[in-house]
Amino acid sequence: MNVSRSSPDWRSRSGHAAAGLVLCVALACGGESEVELADSLLLNGRVYTFTWDDPAPDGTPAANAPFDAGGWHPDAEAVAIRDGRIVFVGGNAEAQAYRGGGTQVYDVGGSTVLPGLVDSHVHIAGLGANLERLDLTGVTEEEQAVELAAAAAEELPAGEWIVGWGWDEGAWANRYPDNRLLSERVPDHPVILKGLHSFAVWGNRLAFERAGITAETEAPTGGEIVKDRNGVPTGILLNNATDLLEAALPPLTQERLESRVLAGLQAMAAAGYVAVHEAGADAALIQTFENLEREARLPLRVYAMLQGSDEPLLREWLERGPDRDIESMLVTRSVKAFHDGALGSRGAQMLDDYSDMPGHRGVGGAEYGFDWELIARTMEAGFQVCIHAIGDAGNRRTLDFIESVYQAHPEARNYRHRIEHAQIVHPSDFARFAALDLVASMEPPHAVEDKTWAEDRVGPQRIKGAYAWRTMRQTGVPLTFNSDLPGSDHDVFYGLHAAVTRRDKDLQPEGGWYPEQTVTPEEAVRAYTVWAARSAFMEDETGVLAAGKWADITVMDIDPLVAGSTEPGGLLNGSITLTIVGGRVIYPEAY
Ligand SMILES: [Zn+2]
Incomplete structure (x- = not known):
């Protein structure tokens, strides 16, 4: 993992700055207003707020993006935080108005400051x-x-x-x-x-x-x-x-599970993440998350998908209904279900035979344990569903299923259902993702890890609809990026590099594997921040750096927008210097 502990010397704490607790400054709107002093202040950053508009479907930055012929430029230098929220984003000089005797000041010395990173598909206990x-x-x-x-x-x-x-x-x-x-x-x-x-x-x-x-x-x-x-x-x-x-392994105790979950979350904090989406929590894991939340021991935000195969758990939550209180560190309003298997082991369900195993089409649907009736009921009850679909048949049948639920229950369309992986999609099915208001939840690492054998499985035609991030963008499908850890390394620099280059850690292949499916550095960062926030209904509170939003912030020692567009190999050398959740520094621990 490319994460190194930052040296403490770039940090300074102010002991005696402005006198008094409240400062008065003239606001642009005229008149005087009281400015509350900040709890903490980030200064001298290359701050990208991501408050500008989304890029075009081909990746061209929006007209109001801080981008010109010279490339990307940060659009702020400083962030002020109070009571867990951002109260100011702008220049270093103006930020001084928020500095008081009790303000903790982080001089980030030219590091890049981004909206907090989200890994939107993890198996956190597996990491632990x-x-x-x-x-x-x-x-x-x-x-x-x-x-x-x-x-x-x-x-x-x-x-x-x-x-x-x-x-x-x-x-x-x-x-x-x-x-x-x-x-x-x-x-x-x-x-x-x-x-x-x-x-x-x-x-x-x-x-x-x-x-x-x-x-x-x-x-x-x-x-x-x-x-x-x-x-x-x-x-x-x-x-x-x-x-x-x-099943023959000795049973996992609650205590052991808790220590695994905490170890996993701490590893994610060190890797710059402010939130994870847990892709399949069974009753024991939900219990662990709930205990940790109650004891205020969750270091970062957890968006938990209920494990669809845990039927008693789903029935319990059907009674309770979705938990939509996003102010708490744990949010449970989503259900994970598996439609088919994986491509590598030829379990993914294909419309035609596997190219390297005639007569075999994988397995999916009811045969794979997908409970159509129960999952439809959770959608009807207002839960978001996140359905694992890998093969082109797995994806098509998942789309058919979601469409049929919308027909019976039109309000189910409002819950941003997600297809997890959306790995091999038939050309005629991409538009259906957009038509059904779905999110494609995809893993840049998978493309560069599977590239040596994926084409053997599906052949030269079907591979064109595989790991097809650009096609999704061109078709108007919202994306969110993630690692599916522990199956893949969750290091965001590896993920960004894979997204932008379609090359592996050894920079292979030269020119990238099906490079027409790469995304731009801006799209890649968005897919790990604001678009990931949207996939969990949190974009009103986070995903961009602006006054009023949660102070969820990631600071790193490289500029991924500049590196990604000038020398993408350099993305692999990045490291995290600071991770902040709700105004609290969760990495490095010394803070
Ligand atoms: Zn997974």
Whole structure:
């Protein structure tokens, strides 16, 4: 992660500035008015307020944007904050009027000040869990993964579970490992190694024994137990079958879950985020968020989507109704549902056969556990729904479903429903996203991570509607960008770089992968700030830097608008210097 702790020396605290608690200044409207002193003041920033209009569908900045032949220019230098809200944005000199003896002053020394970043699709407990697990991200060979598991086994008493995560089931799909070497090297500990995107797990013999998975075990609908010629499980479970092994793990205590959630949220604060949208909270996770909110321990804002597969939880919330109080740190007015699987493991539902597996079209809808009736009821009750759809059939059927709910309940159109991933879309379906007032919730990292195999799955034609951010913009579909962590690195500099270049961390491929689908640096920042705020109904309170809005602010050491348009590779070198939520500095901790 590209986040470094800022050195404290650029910061200064004013001890004795203006006398008195209230200053009088002449306002432009005439007459004198009392100005309340600020609790805190950011000075000497390259401040981009994002209060100008949206760019055109082709990315051209609006006429009132701070952009000219010389490129981007900040449109302010200073921000004053009081009682959790912004009270002034403008020049350094004018900002002095808000400075009093008790004002904490942050001289950001030319750093860039942006509206607070939002990651609009995360699995926060997963991030926290990864901080505890054997890390297999970046591992490309079976032997390497096995050696890491063997090393972990040496540290643990026999019989204890070894949980690993991060091997790339998309990249490994044509040569899945089996349990032979793993069982030989780690015979006395059950081992479960989860795939990067949670669509495959790999286990050793002891783990399969503990889970009771044998040649006789049948895979659940929408899942596969990979078996050899003799019908014996090889050690790999796919899609819905992954639960068979995960169910054998010791249960997670509430205490452990809470510590994972906090670890995950703290990592996000350090990465510059002021809010996350949790993409699937079950009853235990909702309980954890509620406890943390009640005890005022949520460091940043949490917009929680209820887990659609947790039926008792949904029924409980159907009674309660959506929580629309956005002044609290936790907002619960949204439901997450899965329509189909993932592309890498060929679970995404396609209109035609997979190009690299004739006769196979993936799995979706009721077969994948999508409860049409229950999800329709939540829409009718005023919840926003956020539906995971990856394949072109998965997306089309999700659009059909939403359209049918609008026909029966026209008021359901008012809730900015989202399609999560919207990964492979048939050319004739883009316009339907706009016609149905949907938000496309997409992950710039996915494009650059999947590029090596995505075209194998769908071929040269369908790939043109894949990860198609520019087509969405051109069609008038609102976007929000996110990481889908822990499946992808949530580092916003990586996300911005992927969005603007369609190149990976090694700057491959040169020229970008289907570069016609890139967005501009301005669009990318908007998709992580003001557009993300809109996708959670919060744009009246946040997403731009202006007097009256929440003081949710991210400060970084590079200017993403300038770097993104002049030397985009430099985006990867950015780091976060300050994260502020409701006027409170949540990163670095020392504040
Ligand atoms: Zn997700």
